[in-house]
Amino acid sequence: MKKLFRHRRTVCAVALALMLMFVLAMPALAAAPDAAPANEAAESAGGSLGLKAIAAGIAVGIAAAGGAVGMGLATAKSAEGISRQPEAEGKIRTTLMLGLVFIETAIIYALLVVILIIFVL
Numbered sequence: 001m002k003k004l005f006r007h008r009r010t011v012c013a014v015a016l017a018l019m020l021m022f023v024l025a026m027p028a029l030a031a032a033p034d035a036a037p038a039n040e041a042a043e044s045a046g047g048s049l050g051l052k053a054i055a056a057g058i059a060v061g062i063a064a065a066g067g068a069v070g071m072g073l074a075t076a077k078s079a080e081g082i083s084r085q086p087e088a089e090g091k092i093r094t095t096l097m098l099g100l101v102f103i104e105t106a107i108i109y110a111l112l113v114v115i116l117i118i119f120v121l
Contacts, residue, residue: 021057052121056114063110070103 078096082089 017061021061052118056118059110059114059117063107067103067107071100074099074103 074096078092081092085092
């Protein structure tokens, strides 16, 4: 029963995240009904902007979610390691901080890639 409850919570969390993503993406997909593009190039540029916004949101969301999971696991394991060997606290904390910096750097790189996608491509 406990395993079923855990699975249900995961499904609900994923469904909530997807609904939130779609709600936040609606302004990017909205178009003014009376704004007719002057030519075909303007229409394709406007359509690609919405798709770029969706891609950017998904990319940053996946990077942030992966980083959050990684940071949570690293913190949990370091607390477990410190509780097992309190004399190694300094080494464990140093390794934890270094790992967290690398995880955060990967998230920042994802943000930079998203900025490049939006403004360059």
